[in-house]
Amino acid sequence: MSGKGWCPLEGEELISETALAETLVGGQAFRWFWREGEGAWLGIWERNAVYLRRDEGGVLSFRSPTGTDADSVAAYLARGRSRAWARKLPLAADPVLHRLAAKWSGLSLLAQPLEETLLAFLCSSNKRIRQIRDMLERLASAFGEPIQGTGLRALPSWERLATVSESSLRACALGYRAPNVLATARRLAADPEWANRLASLPYREARDWLQQLPGVGAKVADCVLLFGVGRGEAFPVDTWIAKALAGHYPEIARWPREQLATFARIHFGPGAGLAQQWFFAEARGQSTEALKILSSDSRSG
DNA sequence: AGGCAGGTGGCCA
DNA sequence: TGGCCACCTGCC
Numbered sequence: 001m002s003g004k005g006w007c008p009l010e011g012e013e014l015i016s017e018t019a020l021a022e023t024l025v026g027g028q029a030f031r032w033f034w035r036e037g038e039g040a041w042l043g044i045w046e047r048n049a050v051y052l053r054r055d056e057g058g059v060l061s062f063r064s065p066t067g068t069d070a071d072s073v074a075a076y077l078a079r080g081r082s083r084a085w086a087r088k089l090p091l092a093a094d095p096v097l098h099r100l101a102a103k104w105s106g107l108s109l110l111a112q113p114l115e116e117t118l119l120a121f122l123c124s125s126n127k128r129i130r131q132i133r134d135m136l137e138r139l140a141s142a143f144g145e146p147i148q149g150t151g152l153r154a155l156p157s158w159e160r161l162a163t164v165s166e167s168s169l170r171a172c173a174l175g176y177r178a179p180n181v182l183a184t185a186r187r188l189a190a191d192p193e194w195a196n197r198l199a200s201l202p203y204r205e206a207r208d209w210l211q212q213l214p215g216v217g218a219k220v221a222d223c224v225l226l227f228g229v230g231r232g233e234a235f236p237v238d239t240w241i242a243k244a245l246a247g248h249y250p251e252i253a254r255w256p257r258e259q260l261a262t263f264a265r266i267h268f269g270p271g272a273g274l275a276q277q278w279f280f281a282e283a284r285g286q287s288t289e290a291l292k293i294l295s296s297d298s299r300s301g
Numbered sequence: 302a303g304g305c306a307g308g309t310g311g312c313c314a
Numbered sequence: 315t316g317g318c319c320a321c322c323t324g325c326c
Contacts, residue, residue, distance in 0.1 A: 027307065125308035131324060132307090175322025180309085217309045238307040256316065280307080 005063040006053070007070055012079055014058030019106030021291040022281045023077075024052070028227045029110050030120050030133045031140075031155075034292040045076065046113050049150045058106075065150050078111040078230075085109070085232045085271030096248045097268075100278040107281060109274055110227065114195050116155050117228025121220045122184060122213075123177055130294055138172035162189035180215025187213065203231055218258060226273040235264035235272040244283040 015023075024032035024041055031044040040053035048068040054060055062073050086105075091098045123135045136155060143156035143164060161169075162185040169178035188194050198206050203225065210221035222236035237245075237257045245260055246253035252263055268275045 121307095126306055126321080127308090127323085128306055128325080134324085170322085173323060175324095176309095176320090177322080215309065219308060223307090236307080240307055258315090284307095 006061040007063065009060045009062065009070060009074060009077075012060065012074075013083070013106065015054060015060060015079075015106035016058065017054060019104060019108075020052075020054055020060075022104070022277075023106075023108045023110065025129070025291050025295040026107075026277070026281055026284070027129050028223075028277065029112060030129070030136050032295060034296045036296060044147070044152055044154070045116060047145075047147055047154055048072065048076075049147055049152055050076075066147060076111055077108055079106075079108045081111065081230070081232075082108040082274055085274040088232075088269055088271040089275055090267070090269065094267075097275060097278075100275070100282060104278045104281055107274075107277060109232075109277060111230055112227050114198070114224070114228040115158055118184075118210075118213075118216075118224050119155060119158075119161075119181070121223045121227075122181055122215050123174060124220065124223070125177065125215070133295070135172060135174060135177075139169075139174075142168065142172055158185045158188040161185035177215060183214040184216070199229060203233055206231070207234070218261065222261065222273075226276070232271050232273050233265050233269070235261050235268065235276050237261045237264070240283045241276060241279055244279040248279070 024043065029043070033042045035042050035051070038051060038053070040051040043050045043052060047066060048064065049066045050062050050064045050068050050073055052060060052062045062070070064073070086101060089097055089101065091101050119139070120132060120136060124132050127135070140153040140155050143160055144153035146153055161181060164182070166178050166182050169181055174181060198209060201209060206225055206229065207221045210216050210224055211218065216224070219236050219238055222234040225231040226234035226236060237260045242257060242260060245264070252260065255263065264272050264276070
């Protein structure tokens with residue numbers, strides 16, 4: 001079934017259409033677009049553009065106009081890491097988790113670039129997925145470097161963002177997030193080692209450091225640590241997750257956010273973040289079709 | 302036509 | 315600590 005240029009991702013577990021959609025556009029990444037004409041997803045990260053499609057048997061294939069290789073795609077999808085996290089969850093002790101594990105077995109937590117993850121979640125407050133996507137596309141077209149031969153643009157670096165004006169950020173419809181993005185950009189640009197340092201810090205210290213950035217609170221910090229640094233113990237608690245936890249665990253229903261996050265890290269352990277994504281997918285209850293419509297690329301195909 | 306959204310930070314008890 | 319409110323903008 002591999003047409004010209006399509007390369008199967010070998011040695012991977014089969015994945016359902018729903019699990020794939022949840023993985024790509026369920027709220028952890030924002031630059032995956034369903035291309036109806038291709039029957040494939042187009043994803044953009046750093047200088048990579050990758051088309052990803054699933055055959056009827058559940059095998060993934062990709063092709064890349066940027067020459068991104070199979071190892072890089074597999075590293076980004078990070079499916080093995082999610083399987084390892086799943087094995088560490090207390091599935092036997094927690095029937096709720098056991099059921100979600102079966103239902104969402106193919107769902108993976110992507111290994112996304114840290115800088116892009118921070119930018120995305122700095123934009124995310126008080127916004128729905130669709131609006132976050134739109135903000136990022138405006139930032140990419142206004143300030144991002146072209147990705148050669150694709151007509152696409154990368155997200156701007158923090159160094160680049162440090163040089164722009166607040167009004168030009170507001171022109172990207174960032175609203176009150178604009179000054180936060182700018183102040184964060186200036187702080188990071190003045191501290192070139194920040195990413196390495198963050199990666200070397202223990203979870204709690206890394207979280208505290210992130211929270212010192214303007215516009216970064218507990219939830220955003222956990223999203224950055226989970227999606228952009230690969231800290232499986234991070235458990236972002238937003239309104240959806242708070243509701244989902246309340247529904248599944250009535251005894252903690254009225255706990256404040258911060259306590260829910262602590263409870264989850266203790267109860268779920270090193271793979272807590274994966275459980276969070278299962279709860280999120282479960283709570284949304286959106287169809288695959290709805291996810292595709294949400295993320296269909298309205299630009300010229 | 303207005304309320305509300307996957308939050309944060311400042312302020313008050 | 316925990317609870318309450320303003321904040322930009324776009325979409326339902």
